[in-house]
Amino acid sequence: MEEPIQIGLLGLGTVGGGVFKLLQSNGQEIALKLGRPLEIKRILVRDVTRPRSVNVNPELLTTDPLAILKDPEIDIVVEVMGGLEPAREYVLEALRQGKSVVTANKDLLALHGKELFAAAEATGRDLLFEASVGGGIPIIHSLKECLAGNRISQVMGIVNGTTNYILTKMSQEGRPFAEVLAEAQRLGYAEPDPTSDIEGDDAARKMAILASIAFGTRITYPQVYHEGISQLHPQDIKYAARLGYAIKLLGIAREEEGMVEVRVHPALVPLEHPLAIVQGAFNAIFVEGDAVGQAMFYGQGAGEMPTASAVVGDIMEAARNLIHGTTGRLSCTCLAHKPVKPIWDIETRYYLRMIVKDRPGVLAAIAKVFGDRQVSLASVIQVGMVGEQAELVFITHKVREQNLREAVEIISGLPVVNQVASVIRVEGGPEQ
Amino acid sequence: MEEPIQIGLLGLGTVGGGVFKLLQSNGQEIALKLGRPLEIKRILVRDVTRPRSVNVNPELLTTDPLAILKDPEIDIVVEVMGGLEPAREYVLEALRQGKSVVTANKDLLALHGKELFAAAEATGRDLLFEASVGGGIPIIHSLKECLAGNRISQVMGIVNGTTNYILTKMSQEGRPFAEVLAEAQRLGYAEPDPTSDIEGDDAARKMAILASIAFGTRITYPQVYHEGISQLHPQDIKYAARLGYAIKLLGIAREEEGMVEVRVHPALVPLEHPLAIVQGAFNAIFVEGDAVGQAMFYGQGAGEMPTASAVVGDIMEAARNLIHGTTGRLSCTCLAHKPVKPIWDIETRYYLRMIVKDRPGVLAAIAKVFGDRQVSLASVIQVGMVGEQAELVFITHKVREQNLREAVEIISGLPVVNQVASVIRVEGGPEQ
The missing domain is CATH 3.30.360.10 (Dihydrodipicolinate Reductase; domain 2)
Incomplete structure (x- = not known):
């Protein structure tokens, strides 16, 4: 068996602890699959003296990020500290130092993805993030x-x-x-x-x-x-x-x-x-x-071990790419520029619940407003009474959100309508 | 854009036709993602004159497998002909010729996997088979x-x-x-x-x-x-x-x-x-x-386009590995030798339906046989009458299959039992 691949862990909270445990418990099988063992060399923590649920050699712990980021023996940096800063700074520095990075940090990626992937591409290293969505589910x-x-x-x-x-x-x-x-x-x-x-x-x-x-x-x-x-x-x-x-x-x-x-x-x-x-x-x-x-x-979609499962899967991929000299093999795929539709332009179906006066003509008044705004109704049900008032539920056909919002605003002002209590979109049906 | 990666297709049936269509319709996006286009160079068919549902240039068609397997310009061979022979022979020859192979052939893999993966390892090429299980589902x-x-x-x-x-x-x-x-x-x-x-x-x-x-x-x-x-x-x-x-x-x-x-x-x-x-x-x-x-x-789990989705995903992976010079990156992982338990040694729960004489003592007689064989009952329900006879349904706790089978044999011979009509295992419950 060859030399181990050295890992630096940034963070030893829930996810970090899970990663540590999983590399301990399944380390032998993982080494067999990769042809090389994985070894956690250093772990960045805030307080080295704090008692922990994982049984970790205190000598691995450090409060100095540079002890990991600047260590030339560390091949893979695993960022499981969360939050935007200093996580962003550390990930960028790790990539600049030519390390592959595995992160579970959705906040970071959803805001600074572009900058991070550019840094990974600049040094041809991996930036893997399966754990950032859906915990252990291999969706990415x-x-x-x-x-x-x-x-x-x-x-x-x-x-x-x-x-x-x-x-x-x-x-x-x-x-x-x-x-x-x-x-x-x-x-x-x-x-x-x-x-x-x-x-x-x-x-x-x-x-x-x-x-x-x-x-x-x-x-x-x-x-x-x-x-x-x-x-x-x-x-x-x-x-x-x-x-x-x-x-x-x-x-x-x-x-x-x-x-x-x-x-x-x-x-x-x-x-x-x-x-x-x-x-x-x-x-x-x-x-x-x-x-x-x-x-x-x-x-x-969350939790110590499911998230660790995804992180360790990514560590194994990064390790495999290091072993085969093919890091950066699957880089950022955001190659197009597609505009995002504003919410008022979407088209979907809506569920609405209203509290109205229990008198003739109410439904006609509401239906007229809907009709004027091209909101077509799929069903109307009187679900109950609230004191002297009736509770009505509507489900619409597909309609543009702006039309629906305008209709709701006007209906809310009708003297026969006490309240439009709920407006909830309807998704996943045959009309979508 | 660089030179295309050349593909030879073995078979143009349902799955082959789907692969052809998908590479046509999404070829541009695929080329963008890979950095190089994919091109189907030759297609092995049984009869070049047969009318086909896909609009394919007849010059691509050949009835000679060697026109694909021996063509040095073809990088990836896609086996979608199915069956054991000659598919096995063609896949082995393609691997020997230093080509990466993508196959959807479960029959082949489930019987000759060892030989095929050994051939892939010998030349360091990819043998990918996501489509062999679950159609488009990325389970492998x-x-x-x-x-x-x-x-x-x-x-x-x-x-x-x-x-x-x-x-x-x-x-x-x-x-x-x-x-x-x-x-x-x-x-x-x-x-x-x-x-x-x-x-x-x-x-x-x-x-x-x-x-x-x-x-x-x-x-x-x-x-x-x-x-x-x-x-x-x-x-x-x-x-x-x-x-x-x-x-x-x-x-x-x-x-x-x-x-x-x-x-x-x-x-x-x-x-x-x-x-x-x-x-x-x-x-x-x-x-x-x-x-x-x-x-x-x-x-x-099946069908033309879902299966083609998996095949094309594998083609893209094989292409990526060729581009990065890292074929064989993820080879066979059957590294251990674990024995397979015979069916009579498994332990599970069972549902049984019996047709019995509708008289006192029947249940006691059946329960005694179960008890003697350590079959413990979770529930017994009389579900109905079949003429003069009663229909009983049992669900057992977890028990070794051999004990259950012995009990069923003895019960079938009891004079009060007309028939053990159904024995079905119960899975996925809290006891498993």
Whole structure:
């Protein structure tokens, strides 16, 4: 067996600890597969004295990033510290020093991808990031390599486990959002500050990465329209189920006529769609290509060991490329420049719930506004009474978002309408 | 743009035609991604005059395999003719001639994998075969690369679309096997001779390939125990549904304590298991690894364009390896020798349906035989009456297959038992 390939780990938190454990437990098999062992030479931490869940030789720990970035014996730098700075600076320096880099950092890639990939190309090294989306699910390699012969028309996914866990609980138990969130925080499924998950920021970053790869054009996080799930009412989940839909926080990326649309928001998904059955903290990414047709990738989208699985897969690829002298073999594929469609230009179907006065002519007044704005209705159901008022649910046919928004604004001002309580997009049905 | 990479196609049937079309329609994007165009130089066919669904220049066609295999300008040979001979001979000759080979041929790989990979290693060329299992689903690359850091404990899949289509129809419409098969044949979902699909041979070949990769040991088709679906009764599907299960033709490969088990047979799968919802001709492969946990890959497992998607993905990888001078980068990973467990040694749960005399003491007599053979019952349900006789359904706890078989033999001979009508394994539940 030849000399080991030396690895520097930036960070020893949840993911870093998982990577350390996995390289320990499966190191022999990995060495056999590669023909060379992998060895973690140094680990950057904030505090070397802090007690840790992994059994690591304290001599490996350092608080000095340069002890890793400038060490000529280190071949691969694994960035699992997260956040934008100093992660960005470290990754750039590692690439400049001629090291291959593996990262799990979606924040970084969704904002600074262009700069990072340019740095990797300048030195011909690998910058691999399978773990940045979907945890252990091999979606990035699949899009970049196995499905590379396809024109991808759509990537639609449940890419945030925390919100899917909360929605699953709300749906199964009919409980309100705030209560389920608090429980998820107690159980460790949601962060103490859950904003990035529940407001869709985390999912938007992942969709920026997926859309960039799927359509070969650079999409950054600020270009991704996103809404979260904090405004969802349990009764909408109940009514959706009655109509044959689940409500999921979906990331949607589509290309049509050279324009890209990419957005994250709650959506009604038909119960027979494969994404509708994704329960709890699982993630799933649904892909449509002109040759492959419909495909779906399902698994644990976060967590110590699933994420470590993806990181170690990337470390093995980077190692293989070093062994065969072929780093940079699969570099950035954002070769085109495709404009992003503004949210008001998208076309989809909508679910609306309204509280209206229970009197004759109300429906006619609402229907007229819809008609004037070319919003065509697929179904109208009176779902119940709220005191003296009626609760109406509408599902529209496909319509441009701007028309829908205008119609909703006018309807909200009608004297017979108390409130347009919910507007939720409908995705994944036969009309899309 | 540099010189094209030249491809020789062996076969222009369904898959070959799909590959031709896909390289035509998406050739520009593919060339952009690779930095070099791909060009089909020659196509081996049986009859150059036959009318074809693809619009191909007749000058490309040849009936002489050597016009491809011996052409020094051809870099990549794509074998999509199927069958064992002469495909085996052609693939070996192509590798000997220093060409990289892409094949969709599961029959060939499941029987002659060892010889073929040895030939590829001897000349350091690629032998890629993503299309041999699961059509367009990127399962082989995912197991070999992205999940390579895992110890895989289980691969469980619906890997034959024809049988899944038939089972879906039987389940949705309560119709008998023979009637649904005849309809599937009329609609082109089943072959005129459906034996290989319905008796599980096709799935067994795919499971041999998947097990070899997942566990790093060579498993060949004759080592895969298999049963088909032709003996399934609609009432078993009905009773399974009542008990919370779907019946699927499952391929199962597990490793436990250095022993591999690999088998194909109908199985009851809990309705909440992700494999249970796979409908129609779709395929899905469920994987469990020590780091990634549970993951599933879903898509169209056959057909012209989904299979072409996988073949073209492999062609692009072979081309990339040629461009970077790194062919043979990821060669055969069957490095271990793990014994295969005989079917009578497996342990699983069983569903049994019996027709018995409707009189006191029958259940006691049956239960005694089960008890003597350490078969422990999870549930017993009297599902109905057949004339004067009672129909009983049992579900067992986990038990060794040999014990179950012995018990069934003795029970079949009991004077109070008319018939043990069905014995079907139960998989994917919490006990497995």
